[in-house]
Amino acid sequence: MGESERSATERTTGEAAEGGSADAVFADWQRERPDLDVTALATIGRLAFVAENIVAPAGERAVGRQGIGKGDFDVLATLRRTGEPYSLSPSALSAALMMSRAGMTKRLDRLERTGLVRRALDTADRRSFRITLTEEGLRVADAAVGELATVLMELVAPLTREEREGLDRGLRALLRANGGGDAGQGGPS
Numbered sequence: 001m002g003e004s005e006r007s008a009t010e011r012t013t014g015e016a017a018e019g020g021s022a023d024a025v026f027a028d029w030q031r032e033r034p035d036l037d038v039t040a041l042a043t044i045g046r047l048a049f050v051a052e053n054i055v056a057p058a059g060e061r062a063v064g065r066q067g068i069g070k071g072d073f074d075v076l077a078t079l080r081r082t083g084e085p086y087s088l089s090p091s092a093l094s095a096a097l098m099m100s101r102a103g104m105t106k107r108l109d110r111l112e113r114t115g116l117v118r119r120a121l122d123t124a125d126r127r128s129f130r131i132t133l134t135e136e137g138l139r140v141a142d143a144a145v146g147e148l149a150t151v152l153m154e155l156v157a158p159l160t161r162e163e164r165e166g167l168d169r170g171l172r173a174l175l176r177a178n179g180g181g182d183a184g185q186g187g188p189s
Contacts, residue, residue: 022046058155062147066140068116073144075107076116079133080141086133089122093131116140 026042063073078096079086088096094104108131111117116137122128133141156164174180 022049054155055152058151059148062151063144065147066144068140068144071107072111072116073141073148075104075111075131076133076137076141077145079117079131080138080145086138087130089128090131091128111137 022042022045025045026038029036029038029041060070063070066073068076074097075093078093079088082088090104090108091101093099093108094101097104099107108117108119112119115134118132118134119129120132122130159167
């Protein structure tokens with residue numbers, strides 16, 4: 001390998017090692033394994049990078065301004081989006097958030113201690129409980145979802161409407177093709 005080739009290789013490998021572009025990683029693999037189609041590495045690499053390093057931290061900061069973390073936001077937002085009286089059973093919450101019942105109990109205990117939810121016997125089935133947003137829980141949920149919506153709109157603002165719609169169509173197709181249904185799981189509550 002000549003000196004100019006070595007410099008280019010060191011430069012792209014250095015960029016990739018420092019969290020650089022997916023293009024640099026793609027170019028490295030294309031050079032090293034021309035027998036493989038590695039185009040998905042760049043696409044999925046970008047998707048993972050955006051999700052982990054841009055969207056997740058921005059969302060955590062947005063809901064954090066209301067004094068809650070992502071897990072607590074997920075519970076509050078799930079209750080809020082059910083509509084009045086903003087109430088579900090613990091098992092329905094566990095299923096909606098794909099959490100164990102033990103994990104949900106721990107989260108609900110914390111939210112109850114902070115006055116954001118109320119736990120009461122279910123009047124229709126006295127063997128079960130209902131989890132309901134308190135007035136403060138409703139206020140926090142509404143404020144947090146407002147912050148989150150604003151932050152996420154700011155993140156996609158550089159995209160044209162057509163680019164956003166194309167991205168959404170592509171992600172929906174990817175989810176459907178891989179058993180994730182239409183909307184998938186793990187997105188904003």
